[in-house]
Amino acid sequence: DADVTQTPRNRITKTGKRIMLECSQTKGHDRMYWYRQDPGLGLRLIYYSFDVKDINKGEISDGYSVSRQAQAKFSLSLESAIPNQTALYFCATSDLADGYTFGSGTRLTVV
């Protein structure tokens, strides 16, 4: 099994729909992150969590929410999806020794 697992891998959804992206990890890391990646814009941080009780906004949190259900699980929700949220989404975990470990990504298309 991968260290960081994201589901689904691909998703097409309609404008206005609520969608949840899920992430689970087996690294045992406390810190987890959600990024989106767009061509020419690189990785942009949406939310991060340093432990189950700690949730922080990143640089582009508007339109997104997160839930840290357990040390190993961190989900990202789009309450009402819009087309400019079409992107590649990555979950990552980290500790100081290992750096960041990324999942394989979720390719989300909002039509």
Add this chain to the structure above:
Amino acid sequence: QKEVEQDPGPLSVPEGAIVSLNCTYSNSAFQYFMWYRQYSRKGPELLMYTYSSGNKEDGRFTAQVDKSSKYISLFIRDSQPSDSATYLCALGYSGAGSYQLTFGKGTKLSVIP
């Protein structure tokens, strides 16, 4: 000025060439310097990780950090088609219990057989 600047390329080189990828940064507080490699449709994976100025080698890869010039480089010797990917620099610092990376936008590299 952005905290981390990275030339987006694309960069195309023949097989066997030496490749130089670079990032500049403005925040002197950065303590950790990393390079990630991202293949198409995959997540970034850690390639090199260094804490200090100077060079660090791992096989065909050398990471170089010059803190005085706020400049980091990744050199790839004897480049192979399998090195074709996007390379992202990442810089970080820890403080007040936090640790977070700032990523460059990535340079897309193609190694032509």
